[in-house]
Amino acid sequence: MKFSKQRIMTIAKIILPIVLIGFIFYQGQNELRSLSLKESIQAIRQVPSWQFILLILSGLLAVSTMFFYDFFLLRSLEAKAPVGLIFRASWIANSFNGIIGFGGLAGMAIRSALYRPFVEGGRLLKAIGWMAPTLISGLSILSTLSLLHIFPAFEVLEMKKWLWPVIIGVALFFPLYLLFSFRRGNSSIHPKSIALYSVVSLAEWFSAGVVVYLILAALGTDVSFAKVIGVFIIAATAGLISMVPGGFGSFDLVFLIGMQRAGVEEGIVLTGLLIYRLVYYLIPFLIGVVFSAREFSGPVVKMIEDKPIVGPSVEVGGVIWRLQLRFLSKIRHFTLALITLVAGITIWGLAILPPVSTQYEYLESKLPHEALLLANSFFLMGGLLFVLLSTALYRRTKRSLYMMYGASFFALVGMALRGFNLISFLAVVVVLALLLMSRNAFHRERTLITTSRFIRVAFVGLLYIGGFIFFGYAFYALGSADGTEVYPSHEIFMFAASSSIFALVYGLVFIRLFNSFNQPVLGERFDAEKIETVLREQGGNYLSHLAFLGDKRFFFSETGRSFIQFSQTGNRIMMLGDPSGDPKEHSQVIASFLRRVEDLGYIPNIYQIQAQNMSLYHDFGFNFFKLGEEAIVD
Structure with missing residues (x-):
């Protein structure tokens, strides 16, 4: 069986990241064994809400530096686009690239669609193609500074020697790119544009490192700024070669190893990484979805819907443009479904552990303990419905939209009675706000409930509840051993059973009422x-x-x-x-x-x-x- 070069490259792009991530985790297996659940939980609970808000603002400020990529891109093309549109388009493109990736296709598709009215498509794609390599030039410069011991992290490199060629290769990227660009001549990309993109890239990577430092400082660590930035640079290079969006997994493990060598407890490092993913990736991604709901609800979506996906290339603008249109026609609904799924999983994690707040202590003194347990069941029920309805949201059915309103209500009631928590509040309110903003896109009346779909939904529900029971019992065992406050085993089972029954009754009653009051007819009888x-x-x-x-x-x-x-x-x-x-x-x-x-x-x-x-x-x-x-x- 013969393999074409293109097929071999496609297979390599899939296998290589998996192999690299597996290798990195194999290298760090000793560090993974020493993680402490108790330390992570306690560290998260010790961060005050006001300080958490400041960390979110620092993450948003760091992400906003990437606006200048698009600003200088359009200025080099002499395109006169409104600054507000550039900021929103840049935010959508960069935040989506961080979570979804698709090899940069997400950012390219978004920029092509939103900037197309201001610049010819061929020139735009060529300019984006030349800008893309400069996005890592800032990390290349920082890697050089790390090798010069300005941002020291040699103990990590000495411990994991396979990282030496990685950081040296990344450090050499910028000078080699300059040499290649100048040999191609000014017709490819102007030296001034390279300089501007590189400055923005340096600001982007450095500000991300600053966010990590601020998070660790908020968690009570006393590691020097230079040390944190040095470890961040090494971890970022490891994440870069893994080719996974945001370096998920590889970045985190190398950073964990580096900070352990700097004397930071494993649980605190893990907590810092979770907060970093939240404030630098997830929350900007949510804001990007809000921006995309505005930008892709007007002429862009109408253009996508009016043009067939498959058709003469002269009408749609080439193969690349057709793929971009197809991507954009789905991405808005895909991201809404993905956010709902993540929110449901977040609620799942929060419902396992008792809330720790002055509000919960007050409610515990005023309400029966059974009422607080019922509130947590409602909270978990909301998370279960979030997960089960996420695929229906992708199909844009009105029935799923109205059911999600009810699920959000139950989750908010449960959250109000179990004690306010910033993460749970954001998980529910952000989904509810996105549903309200996107409600006009839900034009389908329903999806038919077939046997296969029912089995799939039942399987996901059992997996959700089964995982809750398993990890709930595991946390109970760990908590009993080290003194961490957790729910007892019989209450864990009660939460799982009651939330499942509530969700089942709610779903059956809602679907029955919806079908009774909404019986659409297709076509006419014979005349x-x-x-x-x-x-x-x-x-x-x-x-x-x-x-x-x-x-x-x-x-x-x-x-x-x-x-x-x-x-x-x-x-x-x-x-x-x-x-x-x-x-x-x-x-x-x-x-x-x-x-x-x-x-x-x-x-x-x-x-x-x-x-x-x-x-x-x-x-x-x-x-x-x-x-x-x-x-x-x-």
């Missing part, structure tokens, strides 16, 4: 006179006469001059042949019919089309297969 009028005035096709069997329903165009005949079988809609009536309306009536079918949660199929219309159905995304032959016999 012989109306159909005969269309066929007589506009003409039909070789299957139009089958309409008079009276066993099908009919979808008419807005003008009433054409129609589609179809029937429903389970969760599928079977269209019989091409539309009948005015040929000029065929594309329009198919588009309207498919939109309505999608809104009702059905899967469209077409039986027996004419060969000359294959390109039309191809543009609507249909796949083809040959079922048989047809003959005319005398």
Whole structure:
């Protein structure tokens, strides 16, 4: 079996990051064994809310430095885009790249879509391509400073010698890139642009290191600023070669090893890394989703929806642009579903441990203990519904939107009665705010509940609750051993059972009521006179006469001059042949019919089309297969 060069590169891009991450974790397995749950929990609880807010602001300020990438990019192209749009587009592109990545496709797609009105697409893509390598030039400069012992971290390099070629290679990147660029000449990228991008890159990486230092300082460590920045540089280079968005895993482990050598307790380092991921990646990503809800709800989304994904390249603007349109048409809903899923998992983690706050102590003195346990069950129920409904949110169904409103209500009630916590408050309120902002995008009435979907949802629910019981018991065992305050084992089981029952009852009652008050109808019943009028005035096709069997329903165009005949079988809609009536309306009536079918949660199929219309159905995304032959016999 022969492999093409492109196929080998594709396989390598998948396997290499996995191998690198596995190697890094193998190197740090001793450090992983020494992690202390008790220290991590205690460190998180000791951070005051006001200090946590300041850390969030420092993370947002560090992310905002990347705005100047886009500012200098458009200035080099002499494009006059509003500064506000540049800031929002830059924030969306960079925050999405940090979480989603896709090899930089996320940032390229967003910039191409939002800057396209101000600069020609080919020039823009070329400029972005030349800007991309400079994004790590700042880390290259910092790596050089680390090798010069300005930001010392040699003890980490001596302990993990395989990191030496990594940091030396990253340090050499910037001078080699300069040499390559100058040999190509000024037609490729101007030296001034390289200098400006490099300054921004240096500010970006350095400010991220400052955020890490501030987090560790807030957790009570006394490690010097130079030492923290030095370890951060080594960890960032390890994260860079792993090719995982944000260096997840590889960065964290190398930073953990380095700070342990600097005398910081493992639990505090782990807590600092969790806070860093929150304030530098997750919260900016949430803000990016809010910005994207604004930017991609107007002309950009209309352009995406109006143009078929598959079609002549001259209409869409080339293969790359078609891929970008497809990416952007899905990313808004994907990120909302992802955030909801993460919020549900966050609630899961918070519900395992008793809250520690003066509000909880006050509630405990005023309310029965059983009421507080019921509140935690409601809180966990909200998290369970968040996880189960995340896929339905991606499908944009109204039923899932309204169910999420109820889930958010139960989560907020549970949170109010179990004691206020900033993380749980953000987890629920951010999801609720995004749902309210995106409510107009939920045009589908529902998705049909099939046996396979029910089994998948049940499996996810059991996994969620089973994991809660398992880790709850594990925390109980650890807490009993080291004195950490945890829920007793019988209460853990009670939370799991009651929240599951609450979620099941809520789902069944809600779906029953929703279906009772919302019974949408697709198409019309057989009307012989109306159909005969269309066929007589506009003409039909070789299957139009089958309409008079009276066993099908009919979808008419807005003008009433054409129609589609179809029937429903389970969760599928079977269209019989091409539309009948005015040929000029065929594309329009198919588009309207498919939109309505999608809104009702059905899967469209077409039986027996004419060969000359294959390109039309191809543009609507249909796949083809040959079922048989047809003959005319005398």
